Amino acid sequence: MALTTAPDPTRRGTGSVRPDATRRGTGRIRHGEGLAGYVFLSPWLIGLMAITAMPMLLSLYLSFTNYDILTPWSEVEWVGLANYERMFTSDPSWWHSVRVTLSFALIAVPLKLAAALGVALLLNRAWRGVGLFRGLFYLPSLLGGSVALAIVWVNMFNREGAFNSFLALFGIEGKPWVNDPDWALETLMVLAIWQFGAPMVIFLAGLKQVPTELYEAASVDGAGAFRKFVNVTLPMLSPVIFFNLVLETINGFQGFTAAFVLSNGTGGPVDSTLMYTLNLYITGFTDLEMGYASAMAWVFLIAIALITVVFFSTGRFWVHYSDGEDR
Amino acid sequence: MVASTVAPPVATRPQRPRSRSWLRLIVLLAIVAVVLYPLIWMIGTSFKSQQEIVNNIGLLPETFTPGNYTNGWTNFDVGFGRFFFNSAMVSLLTVVGNGVSCLLAAYAFARLKFRLRGMWFAVMIGTLLLPGHVLIVPQYILFRSLGLVGGDWPYLPLLIPQFLATEAFFVFLMVQFMRSIPRELDEAARIDGANAFGIFRHVILPLSRPALVTTAIFSFIWTWNDFFRQLVFLSSLSDYTVPVALTLFIDSTSQSAVGPMFAMSVLSLLPVFVFFVAFQRMLVEGINTSGLKG
Numbered sequence: 001m002a003l004t005t006a007p008d009p010t011r012r013g014t015g016s017v018r019p020d021a022t023r024r025g026t027g028r029i030r031h032g033e034g035l036a037g038y039v040f041l042s043p044w045l046i047g048l049m050a051i052t053a054m055p056m057l058l059s060l061y062l063s064f065t066n067y068d069i070l071t072p073w074s075e076v077e078w079v080g081l082a083n084y085e086r087m088f089t090s091d092p093s094w095w096h097s098v099r100v101t102l103s104f105a106l107i108a109v110p111l112k113l114a115a116a117l118g119v120a121l122l123l124n125r126a127w128r129g130v131g132l133f134r135g136l137f138y139l140p141s142l143l144g145g146s147v148a149l150a151i152v153w154v155n156m157f158n159r160e161g162a163f164n165s166f167l168a169l170f171g172i173e174g175k176p177w178v179n180d181p182d183w184a185l186e187t188l189m190v191l192a193i194w195q196f197g198a199p200m201v202i203f204l205a206g207l208k209q210v211p212t213e214l215y216e217a218a219s220v221d222g223a224g225a226f227r228k229f230v231n232v233t234l235p236m237l238s239p240v241i242f243f244n245l246v247l248e249t250i251n252g253f254q255g256f257t258a259a260f261v262l263s264n265g266t267g268g269p270v271d272s273t274l275m276y277t278l279n280l281y282i283t284g285f286t287d288l289e290m291g292y293a294s295a296m297a298w299v300f301l302i303a304i305a306l307i308t309v310v311f312f313s314t315g316r317f318w319v320h321y322s323d324g325e326d327r
Numbered sequence: 328m329v330a331s332t333v334a335p336p337v338a339t340r341p342q343r344p345r346s347r348s349w350l351r352l353i354v355l356l357a358i359v360a361v362v363l364y365p366l367i368w369m370i371g372t373s374f375k376s377q378q379e380i381v382n383n384i385g386l387l388p389e390t391f392t393p394g395n396y397t398n399g400w401t402n403f404d405v406g407f408g409r410f411f412f413n414s415a416m417v418s419l420l421t422v423v424g425n426g427v428s429c430l431l432a433a434y435a436f437a438r439l440k441f442r443l444r445g446m447w448f449a450v451m452i453g454t455l456l457l458p459g460h461v462l463i464v465p466q467y468i469l470f471r472s473l474g475l476v477g478g479d480w481p482y483l484p485l486l487i488p489q490f491l492a493t494e495a496f497f498v499f500l501m502v503q504f505m506r507s508i509p510r511e512l513d514e515a516a517r518i519d520g521a522n523a524f525g526i527f528r529h530v531i532l533p534l535s536r537p538a539l540v541t542t543a544i545f546s547f548i549w550t551w552n553d554f555f556r557q558l559v560f561l562s563s564l565s566d567y568t569v570p571v572a573l574t575l576f577i578d579s580t581s582q583s584a585v586g587p588m589f590a591m592s593v594l595s596l597l598p599v600f601v602f603f604v605a606f607q608r609m610l611v612e613g614i615n616t617s618g619l620k621g
Contacts, residue, residue: 036523037441044432044451044498047491052454055465062465069468119358122351135607136359142599142610143366146552147570148592151577152369155585160381162368194362201611246456254458257554264577277460277555284464285559297461308456 063295068288083295094296096271097279100185104275105252108189113244115196120203121233134204138197150191150261154178157187178262181272188258188273199244206240207233235320242319246311250304256281276300373589380585392586396594399587403575405565407591414551414568414595417482421550422543424489425497429542430535432492433501434527438513455495463559470560477562484560489546497542500613504538505531541613544606548599569595 038045063083065076087094119137123130143149156162157177164174177183214232223231234241259273260281267274267282280300284293368386373395375388400407435441436448470476470484492498508531516526554570561567567575573595576588603610 033439033523034441037435037439037444040431040435040439040523040527041441041447043428043490044435044492045447047428047488047493048450048454051466051488051491051493052457052462055462055469058468059462059465062468069471119355122355131608133355133359134611135603137362138607138611139366139603140362142548142603143552143596145549145554146596146599147554147573148595149365149369151573151588151592152365155372155589156365156368162364165385194365250456250458254460256460260554260558261574261577265574277458280460280464281555281559285467290464290468293464297464300458301461304456304458 059294059297062291063298065291066289067291067294069290070288079291083292084299086292087295087299093271093274093279097267097274097276100272100274101253101255101276104185104189104192104255105249108192109245109248109252111189112193112196112248113199113241115193116199116244117203117237117241119196120200120207121229123200123204124207134201138201140195141197144191144195145257147257147261150258153187153191153258154262179269181270184262184269184272188255188262191258192252192255199248202244203237203240206237210236238319239321242311242315246308249307249311253277253300253304253307369589370593373586373593375586377586395586395590399591399594402584402587402591403564403572405567407569407572407594409565410567410569410572411594413482413566414570417485417557417568418547418550420482420486421489422546424486425492425494425546426539426543428490428492429494429497429501430532430539432498433505433538434531436498437502437505438526438531439523451495451498454493455499457495460555463556467559476560477566481561481563481566485556489550494546497546500542501535501538504535508534537609540606541609544602544610545613548602551598 064078064080066079066082067076123133158164159174159176159179161177163177167174175183177187210233214236215228218228218232254277255275256277259267259275259278263269263273263278265278265282265286267278276296277300280293280296283289283296364386371385371387372380374392375395376390376392379388379390379392432451436444436451466484466488467476470487475481475483475487512530512534513526516530521529552570557568557571558574561571569591573588573591576584576591
């Protein structure tokens with residue numbers, strides 16, 4: 001059976017990110033307010049132009065040149081599409097970093113979200129101690145991006161690390177995980193999954209929004225716990241799942257610090273942790289090929305934009321907004 | 328339309344609540360163990376002697392060795408005190424920059440009317456998803472051509488963007504918050520003769536304190552932990568921040584560096600721990616206001 005949901009007039013639509021009043025055009029602008037608006041906006045506008053837009057254009061231009069930081073501007077050579085050609089046809093390490101990044105995101109992100117949702121479901125009952133658990137689980141998300149934690153992580157999966165001693169309890173022979181090209185990236189995935197706290201907190205907030213009448217109605221209809229999860233929880237939670245999925249995917253693509261620490265900035269062992277951003281850093285700041293690095297950055301930007309568009313266009317088919325605002 | 332039947336509360340369903348909640352608690356405690364283990368192991372290892380680090384992989388040291396902390400503190404020519412000072416300065420100035428500039432921008436978006444507001448707002452939301460790594464090369468080139476990289480005060484490239492509200496996340500968070508401030512207050516102030524600046528000063532600013540505090544805490548923690556930008560823009564040892572300095576330990580492959588390395592790693596996470604203990608609730612709530620209503 002399908003459970004229909006009643007539109008709830010007390011809640012405004014999730015995700016309608018528009019400043020009020022743009023709904024009905026800007027309306028009459030009070031005398032002097034237009035100027036005041038731009039006065040208050042000016043720091044942001046300067047930042048947008050100087051720190052975001054201009055660098056983007058500069059980087060687009062540089063991606064068609066052979067610029068390295070050492071040549072004077074007058075001698076920079078326009079090379080057309082050579083950088084892009086090199087990337088797609090004659091740079092195996094670029095393809096390799098794409099593969100590493102994709103496999104990292106495709107494995108770590110779903111597992112992280114599954115862990116976050118699972119733990120959120122466990123915590124989703126009003127009882128004493130929820131706040132404490134919620135806080136403890138959130139802690140790794142606060143520490144996770146730091147160099148210090150990456151150092152600990154790498155040492156934990158060393159030959160003499162804590163993980164191998166844990167395996168030894170069960171008589172399993174460990175290996176130097178971080179030095180093994182087949183396993184180094186997996187240790188970074190485990191680090192990402194360990195930081196399930198941030199999406200978990202967002203899931204918990206979403207679970208609180210599910211009206212209890214729906215569960216009661218499902219009980220009356222004789223649905224068991226599993227049916228309720230599939231037919232009530234998942235559809236009602238789909239906007240939150242979508243939000244977390246987009247956010248975590250984009251974050252996953254940008255993994256840098258842990259890969260840098262594990263490989264001491266090389267992407268090793270045998271390029272197994274050469275995340276895209278790490279490859280970009282090495283190209284731009286170690287090899288000083290800034291023209292080529294700019295081309296890599298633009299491809300990265302377009303890829304992220306495409307993925308976001310794909311998410312939003314396929315989201316229509318499975319994301320369910322209970323206030324009838326299906327977009 | 329689901330009619331709310333007179334179904335009694337869920338607890339009367341035939342089930343075994345006692346054993347259920349025990350099972351739940353056991354599972355949760357197991358997850359807590361997995362979550363906390365690396366952190367406890369890190370602290371334990373930081374007090375182990377060099378010999379123990381190789382031989383004893385247990386959680387706690389057998390012989391308590393605080394010497395790692397003094398060794399680590401003075402490990403590099405400059406000393407870790409300097410790195411901590413640099414990190415604290417960058418983080419605190421970032422907090423000020425984000426607080427001021429994002430609040431001004433958020434007020435314009437949330438309360439003022441001006442031409443192209445909708446378009447600028449859409450652009451701001453667009454920059455939320457813009458990866459910082461994409462802009463790092465051209466930003467480096469621009470700051471370098473202005474003589475700001477490795478200049479007299481090498482932190483300008485790290486701080487200038489923060490004073491220009493480029494952290495869209497905080498702008499968005501504050502806009503969301505300001506929309507919950509009743510507009511009647513603005514109107515009342517306007518009747519009393521306040522203009523846009525007066526309303527900002529006497530109505531919005533005092534009431535936005537919670538959003539400012541959330542921004543300040545996240546801003547501090549993220550900058551304190553940030554590595555990528557600091558790695559790119561800081562080049563001389565005495566300018567290093569803590570995360571960049573920690574990577575020096577990785578270069579020295581000698582076993583003797585592991586204890587001090589762990590000790591300094593623990594110290595570097597201390598401020599985050601302190602913030603976490605003091606503001607745990609606020610941090611968890613803060614991440615929630617970031618785009619999800621309710």
